[in-house]
Amino acid sequence: MHLDEKIWLTLSFGLIIGFMLITGYQAYAFGMGPPSHKETIDPQKVDETAPFDNPGVRKIGENEYEVVMTLQIFSFTPADIEIPEGATVHFILTSKDVVHGFQIADTNVNAMVMPGHVQKITQKFDKPGSYLVLCNEYCGAGHQVMSTTITVN
Ligand code: CUA
Known part of the structure; x- marks a missing residue:
């Protein structure tokens, strides 16, 4: 084998290894699979699983709130929450039974x-x-009455 052939082979092999390393690094750094909605919970044990063992509204910063809420036929827990004007609210939601919807009128x-x-x-x-x-996913006989309010004042 000529020296230039060896160099060429080494270079192309190096390139392949390089690509593999980059791809491997990306998979490691950014995670495999879909980036969102990955968090799961045992739907039978919602009441015992943090943070859903303690649903409610919590202040976590300067006019910043966390709302831990469960949805179940045919209600929202907590219901009728109040937050101050200009607040940023992080909703953390799960369902205790079937698929529900979470739609806030006049927002996206x-x-x-x-x-x-x-x-x-x-x-x-x-x-x-x-x-x-509003719940906007049909979830049973009481679907039409499944609603609550968020009061901003
Ligand atoms: Cu819950 Cu429809």
Whole structure:
């Protein structure tokens, strides 16, 4: 084998290894699979699993709140929450039974909340008022009455 052949072979082999390393690094750095909605929970044990063992509204920063909420036929827990004007709210949601919807009127918030999955949504409430929260996924006989409010004041 000529020396230039050896050099050429070494270079192309090195290139392949290089690509493999880059791809491997990306998989490691950014994670494999879909980037969102990966968090799961045992839907039978929602009441015992943090943070859903303690649903409610918590202040986590300067006019920043975390709302841990469970959806179940045919209600939202906690219901009728109140937050200050201009607040940024991080919703952490799961369902205790079937697929529900989480839609906040007059905002872009519109999400599916599935049993076994943790849904996270952030929304800033700049305008004061009463925001209607609706379940927009058919979930049974009481689907039409499944609603609550978020009061911003
Ligand atoms: Cu819950 Cu429809």
